[in-house]
Amino acid sequence: MKNFLLILALSLFSIIAVAQDAGTVTYEMDMKGLDESSKAMMGDIEMTLEFEGDNTRMSVENPFINTTTFLNAKTDEVDVLMDMMGNKIHMNMNIEDYKAKEGADTEYEIILKDDIKEIADFDCKRALVKSEAGTIEVYYTEEIKGKSPINHNYPEITGFPLQFESSQGGQTVVFKAIEVDIDDVDDERFVVNKEGYTSMDMKDLQKMMGSGF
Numbered sequence: 001m002k003n004f005l006l007i008l009a010l011s012l013f014s015i016i017a018v019a020q021d022a023g024t025v026t027y028e029m030d031m032k033g034l035d036e037s038s039k040a041m042m043g044d045i046e047m048t049l050e051f052e053g054d055n056t057r058m059s060v061e062n063p064f065i066n067t068t069t070f071l072n073a074k075t076d077e078v079d080v081l082m083d084m085m086g087n088k089i090h091m092n093m094n095i096e097d098y099k100a101k102e103g104a105d106t107e108y109e110i111i112l113k114d115d116i117k118e119i120a121d122f123d124c125k126r127a128l129v130k131s132e133a134g135t136i137e138v139y140y141t142e143e144i145k146g147k148s149p150i151n152h153n154y155p156e157i158t159g160f161p162l163q164f165e166s167s168q169g170g171q172t173v174v175f176k177a178i179e180v181d182i183d184d185v186d187d188e189r190f191v192v193n194k195e196g197y198t199s200m201d202m203k204d205l206q207k208m209m210g211s212g213f
Contacts, residue, residue: 021145022052023182025120025162029060033171047175055190070192071095079192082205089205090197106131110156119162120177127157139163144180 029045050057054074060067066083080091108131117124117139124139138150140159150161162177200208 021182022184023050023144023180024185025049025051025177025181026179027175028178030174030176031171032174033167046178050185050189052185052187052190057185057189070190072190079194081192081194081197087208088197089208090194090199091201091205092199093202106133108154110154112156117163120180122162122177122180124162125159127154129154129157134167137163137165144182 025048027047027049029047031045045060045062047058047060050059054072056069056071056073058067058069058071064085068081070079070081071077076095078091078093078095080089080093082089082091108129111128111130113126113128115126117126119139119141122141122143124141127138127140129136129138138157138161140150140157140161142159144160144162150157150164162180163175165172165174167173
């Protein structure tokens with residue numbers, strides 16, 4: 001379970017959106033590769049992504065880990081606030097450092113498919129990203145302006161991702177948009193409040209997860 005929570009946290013960073021328009025996208029999350037008892041413990045999980053101008057806020061809550069991720073496209077800074085059963089952690093990183101850590105600068109192949117899938121009332125095309133690490137499946141729409149790290153890492157994908165699937169260690173996390181609201185977002189939603197959080201880097205987080213907190 002601890003390993004899956006870490007996979008979940010790392011996966012969330014991969015779909016932060018940097019949009020030109022303002023709006024809110026709500027995703028449902030499906031977890032494959034977990035036994036039924038673990039799924040029951042995790043409960044239903046939704047991700048909310050809010051964006052306006054250079055700012056993006058992404059929030060995920062479940063009984064074990066609450067994560068809020070902030071990205072400023074102007075400064076290329078990412079702030080992550082994590083509350084793991086009372087352990088409150090803040091991480092700050094540069095988007096380029098994160099891309100290198102995730103292997104996004106390695107060789108890959110993009111396969112653009114012709115099939116269309118409707119997600120949250122938007123027509124989406126399918127793309128496969130193949131590399132030594134495995135295959136990422138992305139459904140993206142060209143009806144929403146904006147870019148995500150998926151687009152920065154793989155510029156052949158020319159639309160906004162509304163579904164994203166990644167796997168690691170036999171476990172798969174799928175994010176699928178269920179609601180898209182293109183409207184203004186309050187500026188206060190993008191303020192990072194680090195009060196009560198302990199700052200650490202990714203290595204510190206991995207050590208903590210490995211020690212069982």
